[in-house]
Amino acid sequence: MSARLQICRACDEEITDLADAIAVAHELGNSGPGWTVWAHREHADDVELIDPVLLRIMTRIWVAQAAAQ
Ligand SMILES: [Zn+2]
Numbered sequence: 001m002s003a004r005l006q007i008c009r010a011c012d013e014e015i016t017d018l019a020d021a022i023a024v025a026h027e028l029g030n031s032g033p034g035w036t037v038w039a040h041r042e043h044a045d046d047v048e049l050i051d052p053v054l055l056r057i058m059t060r061i062w063v064a065q066a067a068a069q
Helices: 052-068
Strands: 021-027 035-040
Touching: 021 052, 035 052
Parallel strands: none
Antiparallel strands: 021 035
């Protein structure tokens, strides 16, 4: 899996520090697995589409991905 630019949903800036990236949602694509919606840690609270349950799931996935790198 190649690294993909992570853009903050709240401010539209690239998240350059993975430690600062929070997965706030997952959107389904027309084909393939879809993509993760990210936000800066500071901005995660500003993203209205946060689902606490989904956030917990995605955070777990993100942690697993980070550990695999
Ligand atoms: Zn941001």
